[in-house]
Amino acid sequence: MMPREVPITTAERISTALPTGMFAIVRGAVATGEYASSSEVIRDALRDWTTKRNLRQQGIVELRQIWPEAITDGAPGLTADEVLNRLGRKCVAYGGRNLAGVFNSP
Numbered sequence: 441m442m443p444r445e446v447p448i449t450t451a452e453r454i455s456t457a458l459p460t461g462m463f464a465i466v467r468g469a470v471a472t473g474e475y476a477s478s479s480e481v482i483r484d485a486l487r488d489w490t491t492k493r494n495l496r497q498q499g500i501v502e503l504r505q506i507w508p509e510a511i512t513d514g515a516p517g518l519t520a521d522e523v524l525n526r527l528g529r530k531c532v533a534y535g536g537r538n539l540a541g542v543f544n545s546p
């Protein structure tokens with residue numbers, strides 16, 4: 441079961457310590473007017489984190505559902521070289537360098 445986002449109806453105050461770099465990012469976002477307050481920055485970051493966490497949990501649930509089928513599937517899989525070659529072609533397609541040959545055995 442996926443956790444659901446709970447609407448915030450009341451606010452509670454907490455105190456937290458941030459590393460200097462993170463503190464500067466929060467203060468900078470407020471100073472530029474991107475956010476009205478440090479609290480808004482933190483709330484926005486928590487919303488993003490919650491979304492990312494929920495997506496990760498959803499992925500785990502989906503993987504658990506398809507795993508038994510994948511284990512019993514009789515279709516032949518790909519060799520490591522085939523996987524690396526496919527990844528290399530995708531990397532080149534996205535403007536990167538094909539590194540598949542670097543990992544392949546001679």
